[in-house]
Amino acid sequence: MEESSKNEINKPLISRIAELEKENDRKLSGVQKILLTTDGSITAILDVLYGKIDLDTLSQHFASANLEQAKLVDANVGDELNFREVLLNLRGKPLMYAASEIPLSRCSEGIAADLMRADIPIGRILKNHQVESRRRINGIYVEKPNEKLQKIFHTDEDMLARDYAIISGGNILMWIKEVFPISYFL
């Protein structure tokens, strides 16, 4: 890496947030910017902002990866993946929707069991199992909600969203997409 670029590593994030604000002609709040860009645990942030939040598992299943799914986690077509959709909520009020895709072969037994068994957010699972990792953000965007999200959040307003990979041991351990209405966390 060039000496001059060593302080520029977060520039793509800064530029992307500025771009989103311009495209949508609105300022994002500090908390929104943090939720869209942090490489830390989102659950921990929501826990501390709201007191302990809850997780509703909307769906959870295992299936073989198709090409598109395999690409997201840098796995092979046919590899077994865990798919999970959850709703982080505060006493029933939805805060954030999250979808995750996790190659089973890269999880410890303990992590796999926690993913399947109980309503535990991924941030808490990683912390409980003391996983060392880094997060690589793939994209940050504004999108229209599909029917499912409209129903969950009771609104058809634009959504803020991002997707990222949690990397551990040099491999993608988890791919995650998080979505919330643009009027949340103002």
Next chain:
Amino acid sequence: MEESSKNEINKPLISRIAELEKENDRKLSGVQKILLTTDGSITAILDVLYGKIDLDTLSQHFASANLEQAKLVDANVGDELNFREVLLNLRGKPLMYAASEIPLSRCSEGIAADLMRADIPIGRILKNHQVESRRRINGIYVEKPNEKLQKIFHTDEDMLARDYAIISGGNILMWIKEVFPISYFL
């Protein structure tokens, strides 16, 4: 770990923030709470909130660990440590003071060089070198500023502070303390 406690991992953070608010009879802002508790990069958060922030190195040197210093990073007395004090700032306006202590033997050559050579915040160093890690918060507190901090921030008001370890490869790679005036990030 008990099944019932798997969702309680962030409870100490939540309780500690509530305690601080009560003891000091003031509410902390959302951004303050996040800065005090996140396991993500603080530099990345400040970068995104303010546009790219700068780092001033106030001091930087190597020395052998005394007992107290060795304990902070789980090293041996006499081990060589890098000590650094920096000021994260926005075009000269101070945002946050940070002190770090880093056992040289646990750093790659590249990381050690970046620590010594240039004004690069630790969050950016870890990201540049794609370090996989986890952060373990030791304490979050309100404290009176010493003379140095009073001079840096031009105030004698109370400071918010925390200290934490960045753990990588099962060892403490870095110990960090961060401090900022209680009226910042409101």
